[in-house]
Amino acid sequence: MITFATFGPKGTNHERVTGEYIRFHGIENARIELVPNFEHATRGLLNGNFDFVVQCAVHPETPETMGSHFHRMFAVDSFISRSKELAILTRKEVETPRTIGLLAPATESYIEPDRWETLIPGVSLPIIFDNLLNGAYDSALVYLEYAAQFPDRVRVDAILGSPDDVWIVYGRERTSGGKLQASRDAPIRRLLREKGAKFRGEKEAV
Template sequence: MKFITLGPAGNNHELVTLRYLDFHGLRDRAALAFARDFSEGAAAVLSGTADFMVQCAVHPECSTTMARSFDGLYALDTFISPSRDLAILQRKDVAQPRTLAVMSPTLGYIDASRWEDVELVPTVSEVTTGLIEGRYAAGVGYASTAQDHPELLRVAQFIGTVDDVWIVYGRTRVTEGRLLAWPDSPASRLYREAA
């Protein structure tokens, strides 16, 4: 069984996909591959070179991926998971950065008005790598990177993580024309307690 998600290795998509595989007891029975983007991942599932794909629901490509259901790619599971803590990271060799590199879904986590320019970058991993390599002076990246590279980076503002919704896609349509929900989910218990 082969799962595919957005690369590169070490990003939130890998972290959360591995958690999902662990939850289902599949870590030792499933291979994990990485795609450059979700169009490539969807094509791999549709062609049979991968069986399932995992995508964060706030990823900018999510609506395009969901539309691939007309090609035979179906959402078959969803789950909620936090990912790596985020922070506004700043290079130590830049006194006052004027541009902030950020993946668009993370813009809502911060007040971007203090930056002259905001540069949209496709992934948090790319922001983080760009900070290490010196392509960006400041950006929303993985907080742990400042600990891993204390000579280069500092945390200008700790953000933390949110509980994102994640979608698992495959070639089998599981809804059979009906609503699929977990009747004894934590949310269901909250509803019963509130009623």
């Protein structure tokens, strides 16, 4: 069984995207291990408990994850994936929200922070939403799907949409050979042509 470790708890975007990555490659003997933080994931990878770690590039722990053991743990792949739809949800009994919970600094730029008196950082969107329901703050920047799950508890103040995030896959064996690792078949090739790029060894269309 091949084990991919990623950020939990259950219901995070990390879990969903890791599952999509496994399905994209058609891996039948894979499982996802949800971890409380990426230090746990890193230790597990280096100790051989996990085969790979999947992490969003904008996660607050990414610089430490990538740099802490760069001689033993390597970025072996990267890909682009849309996230779940994000929204600002507010508890229905709150008329004028003054506090908001969010995943800072990753999602802080998605809002106008001056609209709230206090911004309260959280560790994951499922936990932030649980805290919203428990009254820890008036609003939260979380997944839009929660509004449909709890229509009697929260309202949608704003739909923010879904960013195209970059995701990093880590492993113990280097795949790049110390060189640039990219694909000439990637969709960026088409965009480069549209911008007028000319490629060495490629004949121009007549």
